[in-house]
Amino acid sequence: MGPVRWILMVVLVVGGTVLWVMLRYPGGWRYAFSPDCTDHRQDLDAARGRLRGLERAAGRERDAARAEIAAAERVHQDRVGRARTHLARLKDPGRGVSKSSLGESLRLYEHALGVTVDGRTAEHPLSEVSVLDD
Incomplete structure (x- = not known):
C-alpha cells in the first residue's frame, strides 16, 4: 500500500x-x-x-x-x-356395555335398549324409553 x-x-x-x-x-x-x-x-x-x-x-x-x-x-x-x-x-353416549338380556329379543346396554323382532334389531336410547308396569 x-x-x-x-x-x-x-x-x-x-x-x-x-x-x-x-x-x-x-x-x-x-x-x-x-x-x-x-x-x-x-x-x-x-x-x-x-x-x-x-x-x-x-x-x-x-x-x-x-x-x-x-x-x-x-x-x-x-x-x-x-x-x-x-x-x-x-x-351421543353410544349404547355402552351390555348389562343384561331377556332372551334374544331384549338386551339392556348401559345407555340403550336393544329390541329384536322378526330378525330386525332397533336400539333406543334409555333417555327416551319409558316402561309401564301394569
Whole structure:
C-alpha cells in the first residue's frame, strides 16, 4: 500500500470517528469535543446506559407476559376442547356395555335398549324409553 492510501485510510477513520462522536453528542463541535462538556457527555452516556438497561428489562417483561398469555390461551383451548368432547359424549353416549338380556329379543346396554323382532334389531336410547308396569 502506498503512502497515499495510508493517508486516505487514516483520514477516513478519523472522519468516521468525528462523525460518530458528533452524532452521539448533538449540538455542534463544542458539545461533542469541548473539555467543558465532559461531565455532560458522561451524564448522557450514563443515562443512555440506564435507558438501554430499562429497555432490555421491559423487553424481557414483555416477552414473559406474551409467553404467559400464550400459555393461558393453550390451557383455555385445551379446556374448551375437553368440554366439547365431554358434551359430544353426553349428547351421543353410544349404547355402552351390555348389562343384561331377556332372551334374544331384549338386551339392556348401559345407555340403550336393544329390541329384536322378526330378525330386525332397533336400539333406543334409555333417555327416551319409558316402561309401564301394569
